[in-house]
Amino acid sequence: MVTVRLENVTKRFGKVVAVDNANLEIKDKEFMALLGPSGSGKSTLLYLIAGIYKPTQGRIYFDDMDVTELPPKERNIGLVFQNWALYPHMKVFDNIAFPLELKKESKEEIKKKVTEVAKMLKIDHLLERYPYQLSGGQQQRVAIARALVKEPGVLLLDEPLSNLDALLRMNVRAELKRLQKELGITAIYVTHDQAEALAMADKIAVIREGEILQVGTPDDVYAKPWCKFVGGFLGNPPMNFVESTVIRESGELLIGESRIPAPPKYAELLKKFDVSKVLLGFRPHDAEVIELKPNMPDPPMLVGEVFAAEPLGRETIVTVVLDDETYVKVFASKEQKFDVRDKVGIVLDLEKALLFDKKTELVLERAFEKKEFS
Amino acid sequence: MKKYSNLFQLSFFLTPALVIIIVFYLLPLVLTVYMSFTPIRNWNTERYLSQFIGSYNYYRIYHMVKYDPIFRQVMINTIIFVLITLIVNVFGGLLISLATYFINEKSSSTLRLVWLLPRMSPIAVYSLVWYYFFHGSEIGTLNSLLLKLGIIDKPIVLGQGVIPWGPWSIIVFINGLVGVSFGMIVFSSALSHIPRELVIAARVDGATNWSISRKILIPMIRWHILYVFTWQLLSLITSYAHTFLLIEWGLVNRDYGTTLSLYVFLTAFGRGEQDQGLAAAAATILAIIGTVLGFLTLKILKFERMIAKPRGDI
Numbered sequence: 001m002v003t004v005r006l007e008n009v010t011k012r013f014g015k016v017v018a019v020d021n022a023n024l025e026i027k028d029k030e031f032m033a034l035l036g037p038s039g040s041g042k043s044t045l046l047y048l049i050a051g052i053y054k055p056t057q058g059r060i061y062f063d064d065m066d067v068t069e070l071p072p073k074e075r076n077i078g079l080v081f082q083n084w085a086l087y088p089h090m091k092v093f094d095n096i097a098f099p100l101e102l103k104k105e106s107k108e109e110i111k112k113k114v115t116e117v118a119k120m121l122k123i124d125h126l127l128e129r130y131p132y133q134l135s136g137g138q139q140q141r142v143a144i145a146r147a148l149v150k151e152p153g154v155l156l157l158d159e160p161l162s163n164l165d166a167l168l169r170m171n172v173r174a175e176l177k178r179l180q181k182e183l184g185i186t187a188i189y190v191t192h193d194q195a196e197a198l199a200m201a202d203k204i205a206v207i208r209e210g211e212i213l214q215v216g217t218p219d220d221v222y223a224k225p226w227c228k229f230v231g232g233f234l235g236n237p238p239m240n241f242v243e244s245t246v247i248r249e250s251g252e253l254l255i256g257e258s259r260i261p262a263p264p265k266y267a268e269l270l271k272k273f274d275v276s277k278v279l280l281g282f283r284p285h286d287a288e289v290i291e292l293k294p295n296m297p298d299p300p301m302l303v304g305e306v307f308a309a310e311p312l313g314r315e316t317i318v319t320v321v322l323d324d325e326t327y328v329k330v331f332a333s334k335e336q337k338f339d340v341r342d343k344v345g346i347v348l349d350l351e352k353a354l355l356f357d358k359k360t361e362l363v364l365e366r367a368f369e370k371k372e373f374s
Numbered sequence: 375m376k377k378y379s380n381l382f383q384l385s386f387f388l389t390p391a392l393v394i395i396i397v398f399y400l401l402p403l404v405l406t407v408y409m410s411f412t413p414i415r416n417w418n419t420e421r422y423l424s425q426f427i428g429s430y431n432y433y434r435i436y437h438m439v440k441y442d443p444i445f446r447q448v449m450i451n452t453i454i455f456v457l458i459t460l461i462v463n464v465f466g467g468l469l470i471s472l473a474t475y476f477i478n479e480k481s482s483s484t485l486r487l488v489w490l491l492p493r494m495s496p497i498a499v500y501s502l503v504w505y506y507f508f509h510g511s512e513i514g515t516l517n518s519l520l521l522k523l524g525i526i527d528k529p530i531v532l533g534q535g536v537i538p539w540g541p542w543s544i545i546v547f548i549n550g551l552v553g554v555s556f557g558m559i560v561f562s563s564a565l566s567h568i569p570r571e572l573v574i575a576a577r578v579d580g581a582t583n584w585s586i587s588r589k590i591l592i593p594m595i596r597w598h599i600l601y602v603f604t605w606q607l608l609s610l611i612t613s614y615a616h617t618f619l620l621i622e623w624g625l626v627n628r629d630y631g632t633t634l635s636l637y638v639f640l641t642a643f644g645r646g647e648q649d650q651g652l653a654a655a656a657a658t659i660l661a662i663i664g665t666v667l668g669f670l671t672l673k674i675l676k677f678e679r680m681i682a683k684p685r686g687d688i
Contacts, residue, residue, distance in 0.1 A: 042667055050578060051578075052574055052577070052578070072577055072578040072580075073577070073578065073579065073580030073581075077578060078573060079574070081571045081574075081575065081580045082571075083569060085571035085572050085574070085575040086570060087589075087590055087594075088594065089593040089594060098576070098589075099579035099580070102576075102579050102580045102581050103580065104584065146575075150462060150579070
């Protein structure tokens, strides 16, 4: 239906830069998540696309049409809010019918369309109720129905699930994803919840302080973060970061007392460029905790002490304090038993581990590319 | 024991308010009702206060309603004054608060401050300003303006000459201007509590300011509108200060400017023979009318629904 494109979009409120030179393309029928902590400018970006704010600089295109100067109503968008913004004095039917009434459509047409969209969202039995007579999940469906009833080209969602309780959120998440695919509508979804973004989106744009740090598929953004922030923001628990010193001669990393080989894909880079301090990043799933046994040859590993072990049912999160006082979290199988203060070793899957530049916090290959490293 | 201490607590907190209500409201009310059954005049309490004449004063009022053209005019004035000023107050306040809702914060608060000026200035000063504005000679601001613009050839004596709408429009204008600020404050504060998303959502759906006001904002502050309506109705029935000054200064015609509450005041405290017995009877009737009207508006506009417990979160 619609491809949305942002070109060098900047939005300032007085001196505050809410969105800083954003370039982004959301393809037709794509589900794009704008992910970031609160105050990162992700909602501002959404409101810029909606036309509620006008960019200070830059252009916004819907397909090939420049919509930068168009008011919201001429952009044919559906908008769903975090608090759903249902009109409390109107019944569900009137809430959903409101956009159509503004378009001055005929009574029969309105009735037909409202019933249709209500059936699709399974709220057709609630049409005669007032919003306060509905549960949170039902109110949320009404809000989505109101956004969809005018058949928008783009569906914009501003944290629509944050007001729901945890269990309901999981269900609605799946339903919303299914709905988006069935309708084949371009969707832009603002969230601060990384799990939501990973679960639902075709693509994720990670935003911090008004800047789009990385755009990619959930797999890409999860496995190959471009910077420490992205690695630390996605995943639960997030990526571990361990400060390490590069030993150039042997191509090894020194972490406290432990020595491990540098991840193989960095071997060349480390030889070519002169860096001494790096951050070693690895996901809690990409490592293994082993007991230290005397008179056994040590594989290359990080050595530490168990700080706590938290069984989650299927597996256990083990928090380990390394000898340089860094805390890391690693998943272990539930069969492994750990006590506090046990000496353990952490063996990394070096193929999946990443190195980040210590100063710029960029992943090393990008830091070299940009020639920004310490 | 517990009951006793509860009673003590209750009376501790209620006594100040009760004393004020009894001394300044209930006692005068009882005195007024009592006086309305005596022939008291010129404050000659020694001679008249112990004489009981039954409903004679009420009969006099009944007779005046039937035959006295001046008193009949007072009643017409009251109805016209209360109805039109009420509409001006409620709709004026609504209009200003809606208008300022849609413009930016800084200029809207300045605008609202300007509208508060009439309420902030002393009654005499405020009345004097409009006395000169509507003055029936060339020195009147309105007249001199119209003369300069060439719209009229000689000054219009609005308050005395153009009967009855001249004096009516002056008293409605002056009281309306003061009253607007009350509705404006209540409505503005109510509007500022409506979640901004509701307005944004409507705007995205293509709603104009007019349809946002009509379909979302006004329905959502309907309780506040009802409250202001009732409050202003009751205060207009009993207010006379501005009108009194304008009549005394000769700007507004006495016969076509006097309302019932002013009539009560003038009968009891005015120049010439003072007839407190008659005034008390009229005041009693005014109090009854006020009570009935207040009760009716609240009933008709379903006030009890407003103070009912909320049914779930909105």
